[in-house]
Amino acid sequence: MAENSSEKRASGMRSAERLLIVLRALNLRNGATVLELNRDTGISRQAIYRILDTLRNFGYVRRQEATDRFHLTHMVRRLSSGFKDEEWIADIAVPILGRLVQEVVWPTELSTFSDNAMYIRESTRGRSPFTIDRVAVGQRLPMLQSASGRAYLSYCPDPEREAIIENLKSSDDDFDKVAHKPDYIERILAATRSRGWAVGDDTFRLHPKTETLAVPVLVNGYARASLPLTYIASAATAEQIAERHMNQLQAAAKEIADRMEEMQARTDDDDDDLIPIREAS
Amino acid sequence: MAENSSEKRASGMRSAERLLIVLRALNLRNGATVLELNRDTGISRQAIYRILDTLRNFGYVRRQEATDRFHLTHMVRRLSSGFKDEEWIADIAVPILGRLVQEVVWPTELSTFSDNAMYIRESTRGRSPFTIDRVAVGQRLPMLQSASGRAYLSYCPDPEREAIIENLKSSDDDFDKVAHKPDYIERILAATRSRGWAVGDDTFRLHPKTETLAVPVLVNGYARASLPLTYIASAATAEQIAERHMNQLQAAAKEIADRMEEMQARTDDDDDDLIPIREAS
DNA sequence: ATCGGCGTGTCCGGTTAACGGACAATATAC
DNA sequence: GTATATTGTCCGTTAACCGGACACGCCGAT
Known part of the structure; x- marks a missing residue:
């Protein structure tokens, strides 16, 4: 997996990258707590809170009241529905x-x-x-x-x-x-x-x-x-x-x-x- | 769209939010140029570049060589595939x-x-x-x-x-x-x-x-x-x-x-x- | 009843990396 | 030729992201 032309880490926005990582982790384990996500991704708990808040603002994630676990909502389909x-x-x-x-x-x-x-x-x-x-x-x-x-x-x-x-x-x-x-x-x-x-x-x-x-x-x-x-x-x-x-x-x-x-x-x-x-x- | 007093903006990470907005815009118009995304979202062109780079690093977006347009890849399904x-x-x-x-x-x-x-x-x-x-x-x-x-x-x-x-x-x-x-x-x-x-x-x-x-x-x-x-x-x-x-x-x-x-x-x-x-x- | 382990939630100062103005280059039109 | 539209990159500023630290509640074990 040698990165052909060296180049350490092309570019990228740190926080946005981490949001994508969390979103992906949520897909692998639908219904997750903050701590589980922390462990799965290695991202600090505080950051997970911020990220989940952001995802919630967009309606991609909801918090299940009874269990306090975070779940994807049907809105996430919109992140890929354009792919035919x-x-x-x-x-x-x-x-x-x-x-x-x-x-x-x-x-x-x-x-x-x-x-x-x-x-x-x-x-x-x-x-x-x-x-x-x-x-x-x-x-x-x-x-x-x-x-x-x-x-x-x-x-x-x-x-x-x-x-x-x-x-x-x-x-x-x-x-x-x-x-x-x-x-x-x-x-x-x-x-x-x-x-x-x-x-x-x-x-x-x-x-x-x-x-x-x-x-x-x-x-x-x-x-x-x-x-x-x-x-x-x-x-x-x-x-x-x-x-x-x-x-x-x-x-x-x-x-x-x-x-x-x-x-x-x-x-x-x-x-x-x-x-x-x-x-x- | 008056910023009605109340809660200004709940919370959320600026850059990550904008990545989501761009990702959504790409879904509505599969195959888009930087400028089109700029117009669709109101996000500055420079920011669009950054965002697309990030999405490309994750493999969610590719650039079509011939036309120089940005397209979603099959990887985006992973952002919602966990939703049953x-x-x-x-x-x-x-x-x-x-x-x-x-x-x-x-x-x-x-x-x-x-x-x-x-x-x-x-x-x-x-x-x-x-x-x-x-x-x-x-x-x-x-x-x-x-x-x-x-x-x-x-x-x-x-x-x-x-x-x-x-x-x-x-x-x-x-x-x-x-x-x-x-x-x-x-x-x-x-x-x-x-x-x-x-x-x-x-x-x-x-x-x-x-x-x-x-x-x-x-x-x-x-x-x-x-x-x-x-x-x-x-x-x-x-x-x-x-x-x-x-x-x-x-x-x-x-x-x-x-x-x-x-x-x-x-x-x-x-x-x-x-x-x-x-x-x- | 006290302690330690575990999980959740929030605050805040330092640092970073995201922002966008500015500039350059190219292509097409008239 | 000038004008317009679009793509691409640089870089100084500063807003926003980061994570250490703290507080709280719950539980089981000692």
């Missing part, structure tokens, strides 16, 4: 994509489905030397033309795919008009599945000089996100890229999926914390 | 029970099912003048003898009741042995349902001089908790207590249930905050 499941997977993907871009020189991304399209949630453009256009996060990708969309549709649960395609039929976007051609869709999906990865269509290109291929991120057997790789078309064909990097891409997708599955398994729990609950007194 | 659903209902019940004890002089409680028994989660003993024994929170109540348990079993979903009774059959507790007598159980449940409320059995008494009756808290039509009232046996009969206070009890149960339902409806959202996000600059 789509963020979750992107969040987990960040370090994995970071490693991937070092093996595969081409920029890769992570995209998830939302509102009838795939959206780029994370990107390693900017860390790849072979990047043309920069900003990509937030970019919307059509389902039936983009490699991301095709990879996702090919491996998502059947009912979900049917619902998505049904929705696309009433979309305003010109790209989505092909949703009315079931045989065309079937052909694309079949091709994608037989290859194990998807390619983008000529009719949709974020940049004219690049092409994209994508693999699905299969959580519990079904696609929850796509992992596209963008390369400069003149440099190689899709087959060459696939031959060189497909197993790395697949491995990264698998790793993301594995971490997702193990996160879902345990709702909370503690393990590799960045900040120890109990500091050396 | 059973706490939820007790939490909501607190102010309602507080009002109830002023109308009904007798002490009332809130109990939930867990581990083959009902457990008292909240209590107004201590605020009622007619209380004999004090500490009750955490007390375990058998399912088939206590008023709480009977009220719960009578109105929980059928599959849940069957599963509970099946579990009770293999319980070590002597009280649970009657789970083997289906006709006895059926008689109790039928009596409870026809009355609309439950009474405790002679064989189980927390205190020899008291008796208890209970109503279920029906969330979406099914019991999720019980609301027991304990009275001194020599002072009145169950029927007299019921006649005097049943509508108040039912109203309180209904109010708890309503608040539960509306909480479930919106997972997050903001409304009546104790602390305003945006303070007068």
Whole structure:
């Protein structure tokens, strides 16, 4: 756990940090006395009082009258309710994509489905030397033309795919008009599945000089996100890229999926914390 | 927002409070820049930097490389993951029970099912003048003898009741042995349902001089908790207590249930905050 | 009935670290 | 070119956080 570049303790506000530590301790042992928190965290009793007062002012903590123990209230949900499941997977993907871009020189991304399209949630453009256009996060990708969309549709649960395609039929976007051609869709999906990865269509290109291929991120057997790789078309064909990097891409997708599955398994729990609950007194 | 004399500002740690405000603001607008947070909260930009650094040290916030926006990470769940659903209902019940004890002089409680028994989660003993024994929170109540348990079993979903009774059959507790007598159980449940409320059995008494009756808290039509009232046996009969206070009890149960339902409806959202996000600059 | 152990709650002076004004740098617009 | 908007950092001041010390209540053991 060597702190890479020395740097003793980056920065941080002392009192606020300790509030977070106490809040975390309260989560591990719902219903706690001041002294218990003191022991769990190593923070002085007086400070615990101050911190609990602060938390109480915000309504995150209440004191149970009968037992005089401090409990979390339903308000604490508001400290994390803004964190959506789509963020979750992107969040987990960040370090994995970071490693991937070092093996595969081409920029890769992570995209998830939302509102009838795939959206780029994370990107390693900017860390790849072979990047043309920069900003990509937030970019919307059509389902039936983009490699991301095709990879996702090919491996998502059947009912979900049917619902998505049904929705696309009433979309305003010109790209989505092909949703009315079931045989065309079937052909694309079949091709994608037989290859194990998807390619983008000529009719949709974020940049004219690049092409994209994508693999699905299969959580519990079904696609929850796509992992596209963008390369400069003149440099190689899709087959060459696939031959060189497909197993790395697949491995990264698998790793993301594995971490997702193990996160879902345990709702909370503690393990590799960045900040120890109990500091050396 | 005149600083109405009275208590200026209860207490609380300035910097920690502001961290909470920023954390809350991040939840309302996942993915935010420093300036956006500054505007949302009214906290100076420099302070926002400090706060975000602190949150980043704890891993609750990450900076999206491509867009330079700050996002919550999955770690924030740990700030609220310790808050269980059973706490939820007790939490909501607190102010309602507080009002109830002023109308009904007798002490009332809130109990939930867990581990083959009902457990008292909240209590107004201590605020009622007619209380004999004090500490009750955490007390375990058998399912088939206590008023709480009977009220719960009578109105929980059928599959849940069957599963509970099946579990009770293999319980070590002597009280649970009657789970083997289906006709006895059926008689109790039928009596409870026809009355609309439950009474405790002679064989189980927390205190020899008291008796208890209970109503279920029906969330979406099914019991999720019980609301027991304990009275001194020599002072009145169950029927007299019921006649005097049943509508108040039912109203309180209904109010708890309503608040539960509306909480479930919106997972997050903001409304009546104790602390305003945006303070007068 | 006295003592010691344990837990809760509060006060207050010293020190620290949080605060925000000020400045610099960059990007985009007109 | 100037103007505007946004990001980032420095640093002197001072408010606020810190924890030692004290007081109190409760309990069980001697």
